[in-house]
Amino acid sequence: MTASAPHKHGQHQHRHDARSLVRAVAEVCENRNLRLTPLRLRVLELIAANDKPIKAYDLLDRLKDERAGAAPPTVYRALDFLLENCFIHKLESINAYVSCHHPDEAHQVPFLICDICAGAVEICDSGVAKLLGDQAREHGFRPRAQTLEVHGVCASCDKR
Structure with missing residues (x-):
């Protein structure tokens, strides 16, 4: 369930493409003079590569495999940056995160x-x-x- 319904009035159809999304976010950050740190980038990559919503502690578990010092505050700071700049969405009812298909517009x-x-x-x-x-x-x-x-x-x- 990774693509939306067929194109209708006011709707857009999406295909899950993690690399394109990450490139688009990097470009937006450069254009807006936002600091896309390596950790923020990695959290975005993990979210974008997941075909389903992912919880913060699942992100932390994956980061711990790569970064010994990964801790909840570092993951939540990265998530806050990505949310604040509309690069990801938080699904409140399941407390999980998904990448945004339109990272260049709120x-x-x-x-x-x-x-x-x-x-x-x-x-x-x-x-x-x-x-x-x-x-x-x-x-x-x-x-x-x-x-x-x-x-x-x-x-x-x-x-x-």
Whole structure:
């Protein structure tokens, strides 16, 4: 479950390409004068290479194999940098991270999360985020962030 649904109005289809994503983030960092340290880069590479959302402690376990001094604070600082600059998304309901398909633009997107295989699909439909924001403002609510996560069963798991 790594690609979104077929192209529809306001949506984009994605293929999982870790190398391209990492190159795009490096380019954005260079253009914005952001410091992509070796640790931040490695955390991004690990997230991008994973075909499913990954938890912080799983990232830490992988880093410990490469870096003896890897500790939770170092991983969380790297994750904070990547989140703050919209290079990754945090899936709040499962406390895990996925790479962002559009690292050059800040955006809010809903995710479809499979409760069986833990796969997640980023739905790139600006209309969904706009609708939620508009509805919030109509109720006198000033939104600061959106997290929309829809849980269910993906097509692959549904066929099993």
